[in-house]
Amino acid sequence: MGAPSLLLCLSAVLPLLLRADECQNIRSLTEAQPAKQPFAIDCTSPLLTAAARATWYRHPSEAPVSTDRQARVHQEQSWILFLPLAWGDSGTYRCLINDTDECHQVHVNLTVFGKYGCRRNSQRILPDGHEQILHVGGDDSLSCHLNFPESCVLDLNSVKWYKDCKEIKEKRFEKWGKRLLVNNVSAEDRGSYACKANLTHAGRQFTVSRRIAVNVTETVGYAGRFPKITYPINDTIEAQLGSSLTVNCTITDSRDNTNLRCWRVNSTLVDHYYSESKRVQEGNETCVVFQEHAVYTVSITFLEVKMEDYGFPFTCHAGFMSAAHFLLRPPAPDGRVYLMGGLLAVVGAAALVLCASRRFRIDIALWYRSAFISTSPSADGKLYDAYVLYPKPPQDRQRSAVDTLVLRALPEVLERQCGYKLFIFGRDEFPGQAVANVIDENIKLCRRLIIILAPEPLGFDLLKNMSEEQIAIYNALIQDGMKAILIEVEKVRSYASMPVSIQYLRQKHGSVQWSGDAAAGAPCAKARFWKKVRYRMPPKRFPPPSTASSGAHAL
Numbered sequence: 001m002g003a004p005s006l007l008l009c010l011s012a013v014l015p016l017l018l019r020a021d022e023c024q025n026i027r028s029l030t031e032a033q034p035a036k037q038p039f040a041i042d043c044t045s046p047l048l049t050a051a052a053r054a055t056w057y058r059h060p061s062e063a064p065v066s067t068d069r070q071a072r073v074h075q076e077q078s079w080i081l082f083l084p085l086a087w088g089d090s091g092t093y094r095c096l097i098n099d100t101d102e103c104h105q106v107h108v109n110l111t112v113f114g115k116y117g118c119r120r121n122s123q124r125i126l127p128d129g130h131e132q133i134l135h136v137g138g139d140d141s142l143s144c145h146l147n148f149p150e151s152c153v154l155d156l157n158s159v160k161w162y163k164d165c166k167e168i169k170e171k172r173f174e175k176w177g178k179r180l181l182v183n184n185v186s187a188e189d190r191g192s193y194a195c196k197a198n199l200t201h202a203g204r205q206f207t208v209s210r211r212i213a214v215n216v217t218e219t220v221g222y223a224g225r226f227p228k229i230t231y232p233i234n235d236t237i238e239a240q241l242g243s244s245l246t247v248n249c250t251i252t253d254s255r256d257n258t259n260l261r262c263w264r265v266n267s268t269l270v271d272h273y274y275s276e277s278k279r280v281q282e283g284n285e286t287c288v289v290f291q292e293h294a295v296y297t298v299s300i301t302f303l304e305v306k307m308e309d310y311g312f313p314f315t316c317h318a319g320f321m322s323a324a325h326f327l328l329r330p331p332a333p334d335g336r337v338y339l340m341g342g343l344l345a346v347v348g349a350a351a352l353v354l355c356a357s358r359r360f361r362i363d364i365a366l367w368y369r370s371a372f373i374s375t376s377p378s379a380d381g382k383l384y385d386a387y388v389l390y391p392k393p394p395q396d397r398q399r400s401a402v403d404t405l406v407l408r409a410l411p412e413v414l415e416r417q418c419g420y421k422l423f424i425f426g427r428d429e430f431p432g433q434a435v436a437n438v439i440d441e442n443i444k445l446c447r448r449l450i451i452i453l454a455p456e457p458l459g460f461d462l463l464k465n466m467s468e469e470q471i472a473i474y475n476a477l478i479q480d481g482m483k484a485i486l487i488e489v490e491k492v493r494s495y496a497s498m499p500v501s502i503q504y505l506r507q508k509h510g511s512v513q514w515s516g517d518a519a520a521g522a523p524c525a526k527a528r529f530w531k532k533v534r535y536r537m538p539p540k541r542f543p544p545p546s547t548a549s550s551g552a553h554a555l
């Protein structure tokens with residue numbers, strides 16, 4: 001080899017050597033790993049720019065590690081992979097990072113020891129792997145440290161957990177991805193754990209296991225700055241029924257924490273709670289690493305918001321102590337539309353009720369009576385259901401109308417058809433009795449007072465055409481609170497000239513107008529006019545159970 005070629009060779013190697021020495025050591029790692037297991041180390045750093053290029057070297061070799069993916073030890077992106085580790089791999093490794101005009105270096109001391117075994121007590125001299133801590137009394141989790149580049153596909157269904165070499169089957173422990181949830185942690189949970197999983201790389205299958213030394217602490221409160229959930233903030237979120245929705249939980253935590261981040265509903269992992277329908281799912285965790293802390297995002301996705309989701313807390317958990325929830329609520333409708341709609345609904349309903357009650361009140365009441373009123377006579381000591389008070393109009397036409405109503409129609413319908421018993425002055429008194437006595441004695445035996453009103457415009461004066469006694473008595477009765485039924489023979493246009501008590505009665509109970517056409521045919525209890533009268537009469541079953549006892553008055 002000539003001098004020029006040697007020089008050429010030196011000039012190619014020298015800058016590298018010089019650079020390696022100049023390179024700033026940004027990290028030093030000590031790794032103790034069992035043989036015959038896949039293992040990988042990443043040397044990226046958040047300090048580096050996207051342009052940074054990493055190169056792995058095994059000391060003292062100056063040749064970079066192979067990038068051939070089939071090689072047992074090779075580099076992929078910024079990772080060095082051992083598929084699997086061999087005894088001879090123990091040693092020092094360096095990762096040189098060429099970032100624009102700076103150079104960084106990561107230094108790794110790797111020790112390979114014998115495969116984990118459960119048969120002998122040899123465990124004692126073997127490193128115990130990662131230490132993780134569980135907090136007594138709460139729900140906590142362990143993490144299986146399976147850090148590999150994307151080219152290594154982990155079969156998460158194959159993950160198995162062991163405690164002191166026995167597979168964990170207890171219900172208190174829940175497998176969840178690379179995690180093991182430990183509910184209601186107790187002091188007995190301290191011990192040596194291992195997780196195991198299958199991994200495929202470039203068509204080759206491997207089994208990885210990791211050992212975890214678990215210590216248990218009693219926590220009294222939580223004073224740490226981390227983890228801190230910045231969202232959600234125990235608030236409510238509007239969501240349309242049937243829509244899809246994604247909510248992010250944002251957590252700030254220390255770097256290299258082992259905290260579990262998850263969404264729970266009713267204390268159950270969302271993925272487990274909705275394991276059947278998968279309608280609500282937890283998303284993959286994303287992480288942005290900063291110099292001293294990391295910001296994590298875990299999403300929850302509702303494929304379709306359902307009624308049962310409203311008001312149900314969905315809680316994001318970060319580690320042992322931090323939790324925050326949100327509630328869903330239906331979107332508030334436009335205020336004005338809502339108000340108008342509500343108003344319209346109320347007015348409509350009121351109108352409907354009013355209409356219905358006006359139209360059917362009487363029918364409903366009569367139907368109720370016919371269905372439920374007892375047939376036995378009421379024991380109130382009264383002999384008659386109504387006292388009929390009527391004037392004697394001077395004109396013939398009027399008189400015949402009043403007479404028809406009082407002497408024919410009322411007895412026919414109320415007495416014969418309905419079974420009421422009426423006291424009609426001029427029909428029911430005994431001959432020779434003094435008028436005042438008749439009224440005074442009999443009216444007290446009546447439950448109602450029927451007052452027949454003849455129309456006024458024809459010069460008819462109620463006061464003049466009733467006996468003084470009658471007037472005095474009805475005044476007294478009204479004061480006693482006896483119920484009165486006003487029947488207008490013809491439409492009364494003005495009550496102004498009527499006695500005040502009549503005006504009062506009309507105001508209080510209203511009046512019924514006789515259609516008068518009863519003269520044309522046989523009056524019937526089912527006609528509208530008679531229903532109105534019957535409605536005002538004392539409750540009685542219709543049709544009456546027996547008509548034999550009443551309506552016997554002959555005219």
Ligand SMILES: *[C@@H]1O[C@H](CO)[C@@H](O)[C@H](O)[C@H]1NC(C)=O
Nearest residue numbers: 016019053055096098099100
């Ligand atoms: C480092 O990067 C610079 C420019 O990007 C390049 O010229 C140099 O060859 C690189 N060195 C190594 C060892 O990759």
Ligand SMILES: *[C@@H]1O[C@H](CO)[C@@H](O)[C@H](O)[C@H]1NC(C)=O
Nearest residue numbers: 028029030092107108109110
């Ligand atoms: C790596 O191990 C060697 C020998 O075992 C030791 O001398 C050296 O200090 C270690 N380096 C680091 C960074 O731990």
Ligand SMILES: *[C@@H]1O[C@H](CO)[C@@H](O)[C@H](O)[C@H]1NC(C)=O
Nearest residue numbers: 155157158197198205206207
């Ligand atoms: C994991 O790999 C082992 C050995 O290759 C195999 O026996 C086992 O069935 C695998 N488990 C799963 C869940 O694929």
Ligand SMILES: *[C@@H]1O[C@H](CO)[C@@H](O)[C@H](O)[C@H]1NC(C)=O
Nearest residue numbers: 137138183184185186187188
């Ligand atoms: C937690 O475990 C303790 C005993 O270890 C038991 O007394 C307690 O009831 C458990 N709590 C729950 C919520 O299961």
Ligand SMILES: *[C@@H]1O[C@H](CO)[C@@H](O)[C@H](O)[C@H]1NC(C)=O
Nearest residue numbers: 131190213214215216217218
């Ligand atoms: C477990 O933690 C306790 C205190 O929290 C400590 O005293 C003890 O040394 C730890 N045990 C191990 C094996 O690290």
Ligand SMILES: *[C@@H]1O[C@H](CO)[C@@H](O)[C@H](O)[C@H]1NC(C)=O
Nearest residue numbers: 246247248249286297298299
């Ligand atoms: C949730 O977080 C992810 C990752 O940070 C982001 O891409 C996504 O837009 C966020 N979604 C919502 C609804 O905020």
Ligand SMILES: *[C@@H]1O[C@H](CO)[C@@H](O)[C@H](O)[C@H]1NC(C)=O
Nearest residue numbers: 265266267268273308312313
């Ligand atoms: C919530 O969990 C409790 C206890 O596990 C259970 O009794 C209850 O039915 C659950 N509620 C719903 C809505 O799932």
Ligand SMILES: *[C@@H]1O[C@H](CO)[C@@H](O)[C@H](O)[C@H]1NC(C)=O
Nearest residue numbers: 150281282283284285299301
């Ligand atoms: C989460 O990651 C897995 C594999 O890493 C992928 O198959 C899945 O689609 C991801 N889910 C979401 C919601 O991004």
Ligand SMILES: *[C@@H]1O[C@H](CO)[C@@H](O)[C@H](O)[C@H]1NC(C)=O
Nearest residue numbers: 233234313315322323324325
């Ligand atoms: C928010 O709710 C969680 C329970 O879901 C509770 O632990 C936490 O203290 C609440 N935070 C605030 C600020 O009220």
